Amino acid sequence: MLTLLFDGVAYGMLLFVLSLGLAVTMGLMNFINLAHGSFAMAGGYVLVVLMQKHGWPFLACLPAAFIVTALIGAALERTLYRPMYSKPHLDQVLFSIGLSFMAVAAVDYVMGSSQVNVQTPQWLQGRIEIGAGDTLLGMGRYRLFIVVVCVGLALGLQAILSGTRFGSRLRAAVDDPRVAAGLGIPVNRVFLLTFAFGSGLAGLGGALGVDVLGLDPSFPFKFMVYFLIVCAVGGTSSITGPLVAALVLGIADVFGKYYVPKLGGFIVYVLMIAILLWRPQGLFSRESRK
């Protein structure tokens, strides 16, 4: 029971890191980026290639995954995404679906279509058990590692958002880009940095998740729904919203798959529809958003 809860939390934290970038781009640029999963996949493959082909240590690969995907994100933002901000939502959806199609086929071509695995380092294998009987809490070391990393990231991001100058600029740009630009905030550069950072986070999440979520070229489409659920349910105006949504989603999914395995994602989807009917703007967003 507690073990399941813990697994759910770990899964949820992973989803949070994966979808945070999407939530920010959605809130900031009002852009529906269905290709977000492709960045996560890119991060995962960076980890796999570096570890297997070049023998890099696991801990060095994580920042590498972050940096590489952040660079890809920055390049794409400058060249492809920027002209799309002002287009209607339908165009954005189709554009990003097109990008995902390309990413899936390209990765399939380069890396092959089979699922890849990585060998996590020795000190992350096995599990720690606390208590006994009904209250037994078994924590996989790797999952514990994920939780620690993700909690650290969440706290760090919260600190950046609320404490630094960049954070206040970002919040200003999210609330009202026009007024922010009028106040001399370089909105375009804030966008670029945020997009790159969000992509990097997705890459990091993808790299962390290789062992838990699995990785193959269909990754962007398999998990796209989950990212979108986190953003739609959590709202896009704060970090807390997506965090809570990701945790609820992770826990619900793990419990659902454990107790009624045949129904699979059914519970999650029904829950999402119910929440969206109840609060169409997301659980934690302010009512007055456009």
Added chain:
Amino acid sequence: MSGGDLQARLLAPSRWRKWEIALWAAIWVTPFAVPQHAALINEIAILALFAVSLDIVLGYAGIVSLGHAAFFGSGAYAAALFAKHVMPDPLVGLVVGTVVGALLGVTTSPMIVRGTDLTRLMVTMGVALVLLELANKFDNVTGGADGLQGVVIGPLLGMFEFDLGARTASFYSLTVLFLVFLVLRRVVHSPFGVSLQALRDNRLRLSSLGMSIQGRLAVAYTLGAAVAGAAGALLAQTTGFASLDGLDFHRSADVMLALVIGGAGWLWGGLAGAIAFKVMHDVISAFTPQYWTFWIGLFLVILMLVGREKLFSPRTWFKNGGAK
């Protein structure tokens, strides 16, 4: 301008143009001219019907739906199950598929008439996913991942057997497409259809004219769902098979792609898009079967960057690089 002139001008778009009649004549000639491609014609006709149904929802009512396959798959399962367990007559099965699609549309429409684009996107996709999970779960009814097998469809009108060459199938699908097209053409040029377009363009004005936005959206959504159900039923009947594939996300994405290639917001867009999409699919997968999605993706990205409108004004093509 006198009243009569004004009326004539307002009615002008609903007149049948010469090229429309000519195109339909050409479409009807194709299955006679190239009977060896009857199976392909059948597929195109079904995709066209599906795309036209999405056109009502997306192009006319402006609802961005990523889960239109929900109705397609339900229609397919309904028709296949009906043929297997109740009676094998294709026409009755077609009606059943349509009705099931429409019922599903009615029940889900309250969910999509509210919220923002993102919410709507999620809800439509969620409905399709829920149905997919259900179809997977109740595999004793639907056959699960293996698909529903053993569906035998009786002869059309008691005379024409569905054969392997798909000749009957192609005529059957084309007829249904043609009839639906006639009906929908009437609908979109009716006051209701015009109000839908007005709603898509400016919601606030329409509601200040005293029209019910939610009601109109719901009716349009249901109409689209019914036609999508019919398209699904056609597929199930002409292939004698229904599977989870019909509810899958890629089907929703494909049909949206086809519609966008053809151009949303006019009925011919669905037809043109279906033809273009299938031909593109055939050509590209002929030389790179595994990676054809890459080229489709590239095409989409460029199309969106250049702008959808420009596809139809060839003069502007070469200024920004070709669209292919």
